[in-house]
Amino acid sequence: MTVIQLSESWVVTAIGGPAPAEIINRPIPADVPGSVHLDLLRAGLIAPPFDGANESDQQWIGDVDWRFETTFRWHDDGTERQELVAEGLDTLATITLNGVEVGRTENQHRSYRFDIGRALIAGENALRIDFAAPVPAAHARSEEHGARPHVNHHPYNALRKTASSFGWDWGIDVATSGIWKPIRIETWSVARIASVRPLVDVDGTTGILNAHVVIDRADALSAGPLRLEVEIAGRIATADVAAGEASAHVRVEVPDAELWWPRSHGAQPLYDVAVRLVGTGLRDEAWNGRVGFRTVRVDVAPDEQGSPFAVYVNERIVQIRGANWIPDHAFLTEVDRDRYARRIGDAVDANMNLLRVWGGGIYESDDFYDLCDEQGVLVWQDFLFACAGYAEESWLAGEVEAEAREAVTRLSPHPSLVIWNGNNENIVAYAEWPGWRQKVEGLTWGEGYYRRLLPGILAELDPTRFYAPGSPYSFSSYVSPNLDTHGTVHIWDVWNTKDYAAYRDWTPRFVAEFGFQGPPAWTTLTDAVHDSPLDAYGTQMLVHQKAHDGNLKLERGYLPHLPKPATIDDWHWATQLNQAAAVRFGISHFRSLAPYNTGSIVWQLNDDWPVISWAAVDFEGRRKPLWYALRAVYEPRLVTIQPRDGELAAILLNDTDEAWSGEVIARRVDFDGTVRAEVRVPATVEGRGAVTIPIAAQLQTPDDAKREVLVVEAGGIGRAVHDFVEVVEQSLDPAPFGIEAARVADSVRVRVTARSYARDTFVLADRGHVDAIVDSGLITLLPGEAHDFLVTGVPADVDPTVFAGPLVLRHAGDLRTAGD
Incomplete structure (x- = not known):
């Protein structure tokens, strides 16, 4: 197989629709893969689409027909088939090679393969792809075939195009056009591997690979026999593909296969798979990929609940x-x-x-x-x-x-x-x-x-x-x-x-x-x-x-x-x-x-x-x-305090394989650190299990809800803090901690030491420096506790104390002062 990548020397031109006068019919250098918005931006013809209110000023782009053009050279290499392979065109495209229409597309979400033998010439070839404007096309198709309901303002459901490119309730409306995935010429003879589906199963300790292979033949009428080889983990299995056949299945067994697991459940071993097609006139026709041996099922069977x-x-x-x-x-x-x-x-x-x-x-x-x-x-x-x-x-x-x-x-x-x-x-x-x-x-x-x-x-x-x-x-x-x-x-x-x-x-x-x-x-x-x-x-x-x-x-x-x-x-x-x-x-x-x-x-x-x-x-x-x-x-092990039957309870969750046993300490604590009541109980949580522990009556009712919290700690699982009232009602100290900010090697350490209850302390690191990143956040401290925030990405000439500033180091309590 010979491959000619078509990634160079493209231009894009607005050929119809409401393009500005300085843009219509003007060839603009284009990147492929790419998008017309990005081409216009690189050429200095539009402002950055995400900036300010530019979105509305650039709506015309989705109403314009765009033409992409390039040239490439080809020499007759004696192969039987010549094809244009477009992995992704966005979206309604008409493809012309040397003045001959060779294909049309209507779907951004799939690839296309077109026979271009009748249009390809030895020497220089001219390739043109015309994209119909997506916004008017969507509206026209919706009207033609019957308007169906949709959210947002364009009938994206009338095209097989990324729905959110027309805008969403979090997304900018930039209805794109362009060659968004690689495009190339492939020339080949005899046969090629069109697709491979390497499906896996597990039988006891044996991994099973079922490789389903689809084969394209250059001449289906006279195609001869082929052999398919599949290799995994050093084991090779083969299948003969009879003359004219277009598919084959090969099964390979891998003894003592290592299982693939989701994270926190085990390792992720991956096995290389090589699929080779062998036959007269074929050379290096192969597919390579990876698989992991595992089984999957989802239980949706009715139960009593x-x-x-x-x-x-x-x-x-x-x-x-x-x-x-x-x-x-x-x-x-x-x-x-x-x-x-x-x-x-x-x-x-x-x-x-x-x-x-x-x-x-x-x-x-x-x-x-x-x-x-x-x-x-x-x-x-x-x-x-x-x-x-x-x-x-x-x-x-x-x-x-x-x-x-x-x-x-x-x-x-x-x-x-x-x-x-x-x-x-x-x-x-x-x-x-x-x-x-x-x-x-x-x-x-x-x-x-x-x-x-x-x-x-x-x-x-x-x-x-x-x-x-x-x-x-x-x-x-x-x-x-x-x-x-x-x-x-x-x-x-x-x-x-x-x-x-x-x-x-x-x-x-x-x-x-x-x-x-x-x-x-x-x-x-x-x-x-x-x-x-x-x-x-x-x-x-x-x-x-x-x-x-x-x-x-x-x-x-x-x-x-x-x-x-x-x-x-x-x-x-x-x-x-x-x-x-x-x-x-x-x-x-x-x-x-x-x-x-x-x-x-x-x-x-x-x-x-x-x-x-x-x-x-x-x-x-x-x-x-x-x-x-x-x-x-989302910590695998978590303590949370929840209402249960009108009372408070601590729920201990253990989403790990190892059981946990220890002491659970529940305290009602004043904002100044005074412990109003405390109860200790032993507990055990099995691996992948959960336990509910009722909260003692003397801990559930505060003497002063505005100045007390309930704290439950289980060493090795975590800590939960229950606020009896919301921030807006709490008597939070507007300055609950001491602060030290100092450079430590290439980072800045911001140490906060609580004098009183400090709720949801956070370093808005980018407000100290645009490149800064903080390692931890939303830290709640009881009096006497300290926490170090490590801020990285801070240039050496930045004063570390900026990360202790009132707009950088925040906590829930500072909003009471700010809002009062």
């Missing part, structure tokens, strides 16, 4: 501590392996063991799944349908089937991938969202995909993984899809309408989505928002707040808990703190329900641009207070 959603790997239950994943950049080609590694590192460092790839995004690159394989991070993959009705007629269904088949095949080697999910919120929308069913009356809306097409494709191509028709889903057609006693739930009534204490109104078996908003780090925010003076309701600030009534919901959310902020600095700290407190409260409650509850997946880990959102890590990679709260509440 409803139906669970319990994930088992190698027949051991895994308590899920996860986050939802969205595309990590609004311009997808900006996400490389290093950026994936940083974000997945954020998940791992926060004690997460699962990422859910959300259905309004993309099937991520192999780098994402490779890194999850290596790190032991489970992957739940949505098929790409979200919050909308989708046509099931042939104009869309054919692309949906081709896309799903390719995605299932491509991702089949990855042991981290354990769940396929049919859609995000479409079934619950049909069942329960006001007006939704009326809008799809008489129209198809996607049910056939979720209940027939997609499970059928998985049954055919990859029956080794679990399939859920949707999320949320109760695994019954006769109960609410979002019933907390069944399957998976999404909890959004809290963010939208209620105080976060209402998380305790839910007793979910498994939470697949829930979350609370907060702004990004101060530097991330102010690098993009330039209102003067900076204001929560400033023009540019609201461009970077996509949620409906988002700032009003932030205010409604913090007012029961925190004093009303007096300044924009305090608004920023209060909303970040309240986001962290809300999610910490929810997960503590959910985890306390184990084993009835088997997991939670917070919305969301990451951002795709600088925005006020539900993310734990902002677009610039700065970890928000929420991230530190997640790391603490």
Whole structure:
């Protein structure tokens, strides 16, 4: 096979639509892979799309038809087949080679392969790809085929294109066009390996690899016999492929195979797999990949309480501590392996063991799944349908089937991938969202995909993984899809309408989505928002707040808990703190329900641009207070104080293999450190177990609720602090600790020593220096306790005392003074 990569000498031209006069018909250098927005930005023809209010000024880009052109040289090498391989075109493209149309595409989420032998010439060739404007195309198709309901303002559901590229309640509206994955010429003879599905199983101590291989033949009528070889762990198995056959199956057994485990359950051994096709005229026709031996099942069988959603790997239950994943950049080609590694590192460092790839995004690159394989991070993959009705007629269904088949095949080697999910919120929308069913009356809306097409494709191509028709889903057609006693739930009534204490109104078996908003780090925010003076309701600030009534919901959310902020600095700290407190409260409650509850997946880990959102890590990679709260509440071993039958109880959770035994100390403590009452009890928690310990009566009722807390400690498991009243009611000391900030080697150590109760102490490190990172956060101290915050990334010429400043070193108590 000969390969010609087509990554050089591209230009892009606006050929139709409302492009400015200085841009229309002007060739602009283009990067491939890339996006027209980035090409315009590099050429100095648009301002940075994420900055200020530029989003609205650049809406014309999605209304314009764009032409990409390049030339390449080719010589006749005597091969039988010549093909153009486009791994990803975004989205409605017409491809012309030397004036001959060779193909059309309608789907960003799949690859295409076109025979170009009739158009290819020896010497210089001219390749042109015309992209139809995505926004008007989406509207036109929606009108032509029947408008179906969707969230947000563009009918993204009429195209097989990343839904969130049209904007979301956390996402910028940058409807992109371009060649977003590699494109190349391949010339070959005799046969080639078209695809490999290396499915695994485990039988006792033996790993079983079933390699399913699809073969393309250059001339199907006269194709001769071939031999297929599959090698793993030094063992080789072969299969003869008869003349004319286009597929083969090879089984290889690996004795004493090491099992692949999710993180905190074991190691992640990966086995190299080589698939080789051998025959007359063939040379170096091979596929290489990796697999991990493990089994997966999800228990959804009805029980006396409803139906669970319990994930088992190698027949051991895994308590899920996860986050939802969205595309990590609004311009997808900006996400490389290093950026994936940083974000997945954020998940791992926060004690997460699962990422859910959300259905309004993309099937991520192999780098994402490779890194999850290596790190032991489970992957739940949505098929790409979200919050909308989708046509099931042939104009869309054919692309949906081709896309799903390719995605299932491509991702089949990855042991981290354990769940396929049919859609995000479409079934619950049909069942329960006001007006939704009326809008799809008489129209198809996607049910056939979720209940027939997609499970059928998985049954055919990859029956080794679990399939859920949707999320949320109760695994019954006769109960609410979002019933907390069944399957998976999404909890959004809290963010939208209620105080976060209402998380305790839910007793979910498994939470697949829930979350609370907060702004990004101060530097991330102010690098993009330039209102003067900076204001929560400033023009540019609201461009970077996509949620409906988002700032009003932030205010409604913090007012029961925190004093009303007096300044924009305090608004920023209060909303970040309240986001962290809300999610910490929810997960503590959910985890306390184990084993009835088997997991939670917070919305969301990451951002795709600088925005006020539900993310734990902002677009610039700065970890928000929420991230530190997640790391603490997702610790495998956790102590939490929860109401039980009208009383308080301590729940000890031990999500490790080793049992714990020790003394549990419960104290009622005054803010000045005085111990009002204390009780000690022995306890044992088995591996992967939980224990509930009632709180003694003398500890449950404070003498002065405004000045006392309940503290429960279990050495080796953790500590929990229960505040009898909210911050807004507490008599917190506005200056509860002494501070020492000093340089230690290449870092700055900020030592705080509590004189009185110090609640949720945090270093907003980027406010000390834009590159600074702090190792810990949301630290609560009792009088006499000290904590060292280690701040890295601080240049040598920065005064370390800036990290002790009042806008950098914050705590919950400083909001009382600020707000009074």
